[in-house]
Amino acid sequence: MRWRVLLVDDSTDDAELARIELHGAGIATDCRHVDSEASLIAALADFSPHLVLSDLNMPGFSGEHAFAIVRERAPAARFVFLTGALEDDTPLPPADAVLLKHELHALPGLVRELLGA
Template sequence: MTRNEPLNVLLIEDSEDDALLVIRTLKSGGLRLHWQRVQSAESLRTLLREHAWDVIIADYHLPGFDAPAALEMVQQSELDIPFIVVSGAIGEEFAVEMMKAGAHDYLMKDNLVRLSEAVQREVREAHNRKERRDAEVIINQQLAAIEAVIDGIAIVQEGAYLYVNQGYLTLFGYVDPVELVGQPWTNLYSTQENQRFEGEIFPQMKQIGSWFGEATATRKDGSTFAQEISLTLTDYGSMVAVCRDITESKKAEQYLKQLKDYRLNPSR
């Protein structure tokens, strides 16, 4: 919702006069509104299903229907809609119970001075929660894609593994991420290779933000293999490593070289 868009307000209220009082209060607070009033559980259920609402403002007592029942219905719908109780006869005990049940705020009808502020605050918080959920979905999708990649992918923070995908575990002969996460990434390379990283590769990478080449890595069982490795620095100070085993391609390359040499010098 942008700043210029009107708020979609759903009122659970049996009194038309009280509903108009709430609307006038919100408009006097500078809010633009689209609003609708309901008085029954069935009407609420229908409107929750058919329309998108930015906030629900509910009277505590309605004939045959009340705010606790309405709140439970909203929660069962799994919609993250701010729920504010406005009542003329709610005691402190009932107000506390409503807040414990999940209501976002409550006000008395004879003191609605902070209603507009409360609505804007809760709508803003709901928007922030949605952004966090959307971000989590994107992150989870990205992680799922990374896990599906055959290449080994690792994230290194301050010299230790922060994340490794299944491909990385398989490449180095490990089973569980806990075997590597938190451990120095230098453990998987020989002293000679680490000296090469420190003296040659890292300085190049820091200049342009990335490096691509070959290295000799060490598996969990101590065996070594040739790998193609890409290193990239992130804006957050971490390093992303993408690796693949090129042992077979190196063997094929060596075989072709030997074959070429033989054809050029068959007497050797």
């Protein structure tokens, strides 16, 4: 099975690194990258992802807001915050997981666990 993975990130390079990590681990994916609320909504309508990987801190758009949109429009999709840093005192919405970008090597194992890939 090919898994549809939606990457929500203002950094094209970071989204590409996540895609490369999954591909390198032999996980069959079709990835799409979005970086705004409008492009997220469009992708949820026509791409129907199995998994959403979202940055937390993006200019003009937050991971928390992305989470709310995904839960409303694609409630069956698994959701992972993939971020460069976490604020110790900031509570996060109840995503399926949180992974720091410097721990990207753990992404394939996490995806296999969440999707049964």
